[in-house]
Structure formats: C-alpha cells, structure tokens
Amino acid sequence: MDFNKNVGQPVSRLEGKLKVTGQAKYAAEYEADNLLHGYVVSSPITKGKIINIDITQAMAIPGVVDVLSHKNRTKLAWFDLQYTDMDAPPGTVFKPLADENILYNGQPIALVVAESYETARYASTQVIFEYEQETFQTDLESNIPNGRSAKKGFATALKPPPPPPTGDFQTAFEQAPVKVAATFQHGTEHHNPIELFATTTIYEGKGKLTIYDKTQGTINNQLYVANIFGLHYKDVRVLAPFVGGGFGSGLRPQYQLFLCVMAALHLKRNVRVVLERKQMFFFSHRPPVKQNLRFASDVEGNVTALGHSVFSETSNFEDYTEAIANWSHKLYPAPNTLFDHKVVPLDVYTPLDMRAPGGSTGMHAIECTMDELAHKLKIDPLELRLINYSEIDPSSNKPYTSKALRDCYLQAAEKFGWSNRNPEPRSTKRGNKLVGYGMATGIWDAFQFPARVEAMITKEGRMVLNNATTDIGTGTLTVMTQIAADELGLSLEEVDFNYGDSQKPFSMFQGGSSITSSTGVAIVVAAKALRKKLLKKAAKMPDSRFKNLEDTEVFFSAGNMHLKDHPNVFVSLKNIIAFNNSKPIKTTNMGKPHMLKLRKYSLATHSASFVEVEVDQDLGTVMVTRAVTAVAAGKIINPKTAASQISGSMVWGISKALHEETFMDHNLGKYMNTNLGEYHIPVHADIGQLEVIFVEEKDELINEIGTKGVGEIGLVGMPAAISNAIFNATGKRIYKLPIHFDELM
Structure with missing residues (x-):
C-alpha cells in the first residue's frame, strides 16, 4: 500500500508567487533604520x-x-x-x-x-x-611553461587530481591504426546571476x-x-x-x-x-583552459588509448583546480591512459566553480575527440559510444550504484530522430542553411554531504522542518516539502520547511547538484525518528491500539497514524500532540553518506544530448534549432522543477558553445566587456526547441531516497553536441569555445 502522493509529481514552486509579484526580498531589499x-x-x-x-x-x-x-x-x-x-x-x-x-x-x-x-x-x-x-602576467597561453601541479588542500577532496597512468600510452598511441590528436581552448566565462552581490x-x-x-x-x-x-x-x-x-558564484x-x-x-x-554589474566581473569566473587530447582505437572502434593533458588558470595566491581530465576513463575502457593537469599562476583573482566546473570543459574536448574518432572510423558517433560502453567505471574498476546511460542514448536518439542523420558533412541543407546533427555524452558526480534537520509536529498537526540550506532558484523549498509531506502522509499545505538561515541545523553550501541528496536524506532520517516518537507517544494514550508495535506496522495518511493491518484504526497527529500537553514532538537528526558501503561503488549521473544546428552558408551564423537531452539521475522528486534545471543547463550549454566569453586585454591585465551588453548570453530568439527526457533509473544503493542531482548534468554534454553538429553541417572542426561565426564563413 503506497500512500506517497507528492514525490514524483510536477509541483510548481511554492515560492513562485512571492517572486513574480515582487514580495520576495533579496539581500539588498531589507529595510533597516539609519542605514x-x-x-x-x-x-x-x-x-x-x-x-x-x-x-x-x-x-x-x-x-x-x-x-x-x-x-x-x-x-x-x-x-x-x-x-x-x-x-x-x-x-x-x-x-x-x-x-x-x-x-x-x-x-x-x-x-x-x-x-x-x-x-x-x-x-x-x-x-x-x-x-x-x-x-604583470595575465595570459594563459604565454605562461604555460610555468604550469605546475596544484597544492593539495581541503577543497581538492571534491576535485581529485587525474588518475595515474595505465599501460603504455605512448607506444599504444603511436602504433594505433586510428588516432586523433587535437588541442582545445576555452575562453574565460563569468557568473552573471541577475541578483547583484x-x-x-x-x-x-x-x-x-x-x-x-x-x-x-x-x-x-x-x-x-x-x-x-x-x-x-x-x-x-x-x-x-x-x-x-548563484551558479557557483x-x-x-x-x-x-x-x-x-x-x-x-x-x-x-x-x-x-x-x-555594480561591472564589479561582478572582478571575481568568480570559469578559468580559461588549454587541453591536449590524444585518443586511439583499433579498426573496429574499440578505444585503446586515452591521453588528456590540461593547463588551467589560477591566481598567484591560491591554487584553484577542476576535475577536467578525469572524465573519459570513467566512461570509456582503455588499457593505456595518460592524464595530467597543470595550473598556471597569473595576476588574476582566483577562479571559482561555475555550473558543472571541469565537467563542461573536459567533456566538450573529450566528446568532440570521440566524434572525430568516429568520423575517421566511418562509424556512427552513437554506435562508437555503444561499442565502448561499460557497465562499470573503467577508471576504478568499480560498479556504478546505477547506470542507465545506454537507455539515455537510445531514448534520446529515438526522440530526436538520429537515424535520419547523414554522416557526410555539408550534405544536408534547408534553404540557405547547412543542417547538422551532433550528439555527446554527459557525466557528473552524484554528491551527498552531511546535513542535519530538525523535524516536529505542532499542536495544529503541522509538520515543521528546519535546515540552513539555501534555495538558489532550483526549487529546493518545493522538493523538500514534497519529500517531508510523503514521509508523514501530509499535504504540501501542512508542511513548513524553514531554510536560508544559519541558525537552523547544519547544511553545506548549495552546490554540486547535492542538496536534494543531502538535506532530502536528512529529512527522511529525521522523519523516521519522528514517526517512532509519535508511535511511542500514541502507545501511552488511553485504550491505545498502538501498543507494542514497530514503526513498520503503522502508516501515516491525511494527518493520521493508521494500523497497517487494520487501516480503519487510526489516531490523528493532533490528538497525539494534545496528549503530549499540546507540546510539539520534535527530533533533530543527521543524514550522511554511507561511506563504508559506497566506497565499493562509483557514483555518477549520466546524460546524452542530441542537437540540430543550422549554419548560414554566407554569414556563418549558428542557430541551435532543436535539442534533446536524456538524463539518468535516479528518482526524480519533482519532474517539473527538475526539467527546468535540465533545460536551463541546456541553454547554458548553448551559451558556452556559441556566446559566452570575457575578453581580457593582456596589455592592461583587464577584462574589457564587463557588462551584459558586451558579455554575450543567449536571449529567447537564440533558443530553439528543447526537450528533456528522464530515463527510469532505480538506485537502491546511493542514498535513502535514491536521488542524484540534476542541476549540472544537463550542461556537460551540450557544448560538444553543438560543436559536433556544426562539424556535421559544415565540415569544419572548431577547437575553441565559444565558436564565432567568422570561423565558419
């Protein structure tokens, strides 16, 4: 008997009305005397x-x-x-x-x-x-000889260095019958959330x-x-x-x-x-990166060698790194690998995590190289991924807690119409536009951090929860309310989730697509403890039918606690609290990753992105006319807010591939386009049809609710899919992001 009614439903954001009517107050809007x-x-x-x-x-x-x-x-x-x-x-x-x-x-x-x-x-x-x-020195390219390994510190635990080499990469690459070597460059990007700091x-x-x-x-x-x-x-x-x-800023x-x-x-x-908006460019940026990739395979398409070296910008006072070179071997098995990452200290502010840090940069280069390898092999790019598909994480030889990437490939390809793709570049036209299809894989970490939640039932029978997490526009308030409501069989209107306050129980910062799996798990843990307390109190009530029971022998629905074997026997939560002298029954509990169990597994979210572009033959302008992204992220608590996260990430993928770049004059050491007029981001007219598919993926290992984050996985595959589609349309392989129209004329 399943009494869950809220989890899995497309619920609109609970705070949405406050935001669209201007009632929601932001940091610069609070009134104060003598300010x-x-x-x-x-x-x-x-x-x-x-x-x-x-x-x-x-x-x-x-x-x-x-x-x-x-x-x-x-x-x-x-x-x-x-x-x-x-x-x-x-x-x-x-x-x-x-x-x-x-x-x-x-x-x-x-x-x-x-x-x-x-x-x-x-x-x-x-x-x-x-x-x-x-x-001063601000140019990454001219200072690459000064690159060095980053120092180790607390933050590097979440951004591990590249894995050690395996096999004999150099020999395998040189002797391979099919190989690709390419250098990719990514420009600087700046966070530009609408709310100023x-x-x-x-x-x-x-x-x-x-x-x-x-x-x-x-x-x-x-x-x-x-x-x-x-x-x-x-x-x-x-x-x-x-x-x-926020986006990491x-x-x-x-x-x-x-x-x-x-x-x-x-x-x-x-x-x-x-x-001011200009001052938002004086901190928090995605660093410029240079990547050298060397991939090789046999004539059947089995990848035999993976080589990936990275040079990225950091400041002269901190060593900022991202996991960039780590991703290919988490997807594709290869006996011979060589990975390296060097940071280049420059006279700039320290870079900062920006949506899908490292993943969106590294996967662009990796998936474009795989596309080029497929073109040389004369194998369909999707087929090449399936040839090299692995059910385990090849880099660690550990099984994933769950991996439905194959279903992502197949469902997205079917929805997109990938079978209609002509592999010959410049072969498909629509009027004066060259039409191209491209696809790419996405992978991102499935993070979970410890979190504490206070949960209580009030005399009104309401459930109140407290946690210090923020909601940066991702739908956190709504999702947490859904999870909590189902845990005690309540409606959304009967749950109050209080957040965004450092006086509330502990939460890590909201980043890495982690909060649903962190605070959400803590809610489940706290709710289980609360159910036991409610049962214990109900057992002491006069003529109670709830004596000597385990919490598995009851269920909660419509504000009541019922006997499972006799659903018509129940007691209301209000009556339980009234019996407690009208004092709330409360508990505070911590949810945390099951480290001992999970160390045997690899944890990741997966996606597949398919893109159609039109490239003007005369002007070189690019339009992403449509795109499909399929995501495997465990249980989806709210498909409406989750789809919004994925489509927002897809828009950012378009922005990263075609629009977004901060220009620095290295003679001045100064960013020159520090405004939203010259720092280009896509507008409505730049965005075509976007479709999101959530592939069913049941993960009973990763955490108590089987969730993985969706905030970033929609971004990591898009830039490469767009780049690959542009190659299919034009026959030109552009190795620098963003791709400017003059390079295609």
Whole structure:
C-alpha cells in the first residue's frame, strides 16, 4: 500500500508567487533604520602598490561618513587565517584592504560609506590614489611553461587530481591504426546571476550581527565572518531565504560581505554594500583552459588509448583546480591512459566553480575527440559510444550504484530522430542553411554531504522542518516539502520547511547538484525518528491500539497514524500532540553518506544530448534549432522543477558553445566587456526547441531516497553536441569555445 502522493509529481514552486509579484526580498531589499550605504572602490591597475590615498575631497561631500582603506580599517579583522571558508582552495585566501599591495585588476582598495548609495558612489570618484605599478602576467597561453601541479588542500577532496597512468600510452598511441590528436581552448566565462552581490548588515550591538547576504551557504558565511572578525559564531546570523541565481558564484564569501561587516563593526551602524554589474566581473569566473587530447582505437572502434593533458588558470595566491581530465576513463575502457593537469599562476583573482566546473570543459574536448574518432572510423558517433560502453567505471574498476546511460542514448536518439542523420558533412541543407546533427555524452558526480534537520509536529498537526540550506532558484523549498509531506502522509499545505538561515541545523553550501541528496536524506532520517516518537507517544494514550508495535506496522495518511493491518484504526497527529500537553514532538537528526558501503561503488549521473544546428552558408551564423537531452539521475522528486534545471543547463550549454566569453586585454591585465551588453548570453530568439527526457533509473544503493542531482548534468554534454553538429553541417572542426561565426564563413 503506497500512500506517497507528492514525490514524483510536477509541483510548481511554492515560492513562485512571492517572486513574480515582487514580495520576495533579496539581500539588498531589507529595510533597516539609519542605514548607511557602502560603495566599493576598485583598483584601476593590475599589479603594484598603493603609495598614497587622499580622501580630503571625498570626506568634504555632505553625507559621506567615512572612507575605509588599508590605512584606517578596523583592527578587529583577523587576517591570519589560512582557510576561511569551506570552499577555499589551497593557498592564501585573498584579504580585502589587508595592505597596500595590488594583486589583480579590480581589486577592492577602499569602501566609501555614506548616507545614500548615490552619495557614496559619487564620493568614490573623489578618492585620489597614487600607485607604483609592477609588471604583470595575465595570459594563459604565454605562461604555460610555468604550469605546475596544484597544492593539495581541503577543497581538492571534491576535485581529485587525474588518475595515474595505465599501460603504455605512448607506444599504444603511436602504433594505433586510428588516432586523433587535437588541442582545445576555452575562453574565460563569468557568473552573471541577475541578483547583484549584496550584503545588508544589521548591527545589533555587543558583537552581535544579523546579515542578509547573497550566498549559496549561510553557515559557510557565518563561520567566515565569525572567524575573520573574532566573533562568537552564535552571535552572527546569516539569512538568505531568496537568492537571485548563484551558479557557483556564491559558494565562497565574496568581498562585499567582508567590507559590509567591517564597516558595520567599525561605525557601529547598519550598513549595506551592493556591487555594480561591472564589479561582478572582478571575481568568480570559469578559468580559461588549454587541453591536449590524444585518443586511439583499433579498426573496429574499440578505444585503446586515452591521453588528456590540461593547463588551467589560477591566481598567484591560491591554487584553484577542476576535475577536467578525469572524465573519459570513467566512461570509456582503455588499457593505456595518460592524464595530467597543470595550473598556471597569473595576476588574476582566483577562479571559482561555475555550473558543472571541469565537467563542461573536459567533456566538450573529450566528446568532440570521440566524434572525430568516429568520423575517421566511418562509424556512427552513437554506435562508437555503444561499442565502448561499460557497465562499470573503467577508471576504478568499480560498479556504478546505477547506470542507465545506454537507455539515455537510445531514448534520446529515438526522440530526436538520429537515424535520419547523414554522416557526410555539408550534405544536408534547408534553404540557405547547412543542417547538422551532433550528439555527446554527459557525466557528473552524484554528491551527498552531511546535513542535519530538525523535524516536529505542532499542536495544529503541522509538520515543521528546519535546515540552513539555501534555495538558489532550483526549487529546493518545493522538493523538500514534497519529500517531508510523503514521509508523514501530509499535504504540501501542512508542511513548513524553514531554510536560508544559519541558525537552523547544519547544511553545506548549495552546490554540486547535492542538496536534494543531502538535506532530502536528512529529512527522511529525521522523519523516521519522528514517526517512532509519535508511535511511542500514541502507545501511552488511553485504550491505545498502538501498543507494542514497530514503526513498520503503522502508516501515516491525511494527518493520521493508521494500523497497517487494520487501516480503519487510526489516531490523528493532533490528538497525539494534545496528549503530549499540546507540546510539539520534535527530533533533530543527521543524514550522511554511507561511506563504508559506497566506497565499493562509483557514483555518477549520466546524460546524452542530441542537437540540430543550422549554419548560414554566407554569414556563418549558428542557430541551435532543436535539442534533446536524456538524463539518468535516479528518482526524480519533482519532474517539473527538475526539467527546468535540465533545460536551463541546456541553454547554458548553448551559451558556452556559441556566446559566452570575457575578453581580457593582456596589455592592461583587464577584462574589457564587463557588462551584459558586451558579455554575450543567449536571449529567447537564440533558443530553439528543447526537450528533456528522464530515463527510469532505480538506485537502491546511493542514498535513502535514491536521488542524484540534476542541476549540472544537463550542461556537460551540450557544448560538444553543438560543436559536433556544426562539424556535421559544415565540415569544419572548431577547437575553441565559444565558436564565432567568422570561423565558419
């Protein structure tokens, strides 16, 4: 008898009405008495030292309260910490206003605080700086000889280095009858969520702060502020109930948080700091990468050698890495492999995880190389994947907890009409447009982190849950409510999921497509404990029929607890709480990965993307007319919000392949297109027909609810599928992303 009614249903976002009617408040929208406004002054030079700061003219402007810099900043800041947040890579974390040294262009060098934002912004133009400039290096290509292995640190546990070599790659590649060698380049991309980074700090007095912040991790930022400023973490409360997009940019505390808190503590006033759109380009970017790939096979298409070397950008003060070269051997068995990843330190800010970090970069190169190998072999690209299909993870020789990738291939190919593809490039036309078909595989990690959830039943019979996680627009509130409702047989209207608050029980930051499998599992664990408590209390009620029972002998439905063998025998949750003197029955429990069991397995989400493009023969312009992505991600809690995540990722795949790139003038060490007018992202007219398929995949091993994340898997296959479709349409193989129309003319 299954009484679950909510999980698996296409439920609209519960907070959707608040957002579309403007009732949802974001970090820069909370009201506060006597609020001061801070405006960040950014360095116009790329490297050097500040010789002098003259704030005389700025301070003379009515309404200006202070100008904070390294010369007069508060002494409360504790700058000796090596790691200050849960996502910090190895190295020395950047410390705003620490000293006179300039490490990268756009670095915050002062904060003007005034009674209004407009006053602070104007006054920033009146702060006079004198600099001593130094030689800098910002070009990845010319500094590749300086590449080196990254240092190891906490964050690298989630981004393992490439696996060790196997067999004799060099000999196998040289002697192979069919082989491909190619070099791929990926440009810099910047996170551009619609909500600007902002912090509103409420000074409560006696070292207590309430902070409204744009973040993907309330507890992460709480610990950061407490550690940096020497405060007790219980005196720092970070709230982020609504986040206007993150995509990874909010995983680490950004510098506006530090500056806002510093100003509030220094002035003992409420302060708000909001970054401009231009300043959003001064941190958090997907790094430029150069990849050299060498794949080989026998004449039947069995891959015999996989070689993948990577050079990626990092800052001169932290070693940021991504898992880029690791993916091919998790998909394709090959006896001879050679993988390598070097980081190249440059005078830039540290890169930061951006949706499907490493996966979207690495899989583009891998799947384009597989497509080129298929073309040389005269084998259908889908058939080549099936020839090299493995039910286990070849890189570790471990079975996957589940893998329905074959079904992804077959269902998406059928839906797309892949059998109609003409393998001969430039063979299909539609008017003046060359038409091409391309496909690619997607793979992404199936992460789960520990999480704690407090669950209770109130005297009204409502279920209330508390957890510190955020909802960055992915539908977290809705999905958690669905899971909780089914655990106690309630309707969605009878469940309150409270989140986005560092005072709630622990949650990691929301990233890596992990929260449903983390907080969701914790809800299930807490609900099981709560059911036992409710049964125990019901057993003590007068004339109870629930004595001496195990929790498996009851079920919950419509606000009642029923006997399984006699469903007509029940007691309402309200009556149980009334018997408890109207006091809520509550529990707090942790959900966590089953590490001992799972270490025997490989964990991954899989997808297959199929794309049709039209390329104008005269202009070289590319239109993705339609695309199908099939995803195997275990149980899908909400197919509506999950499909939204996949289609959003597909749009980003189009953006990565054809639009998105930040240009740096290496003579200036400066990004030149720091606005949404010149940093190109697709608009509605750029997007054709997108279809999402969720392939049935039952995973009884991975966690208590059988889920894998869907936030990023829809992106990783799309850029390669588009690139491969362009080759099929034009006969031109473009190895640099994004692909510009002039390269196809």
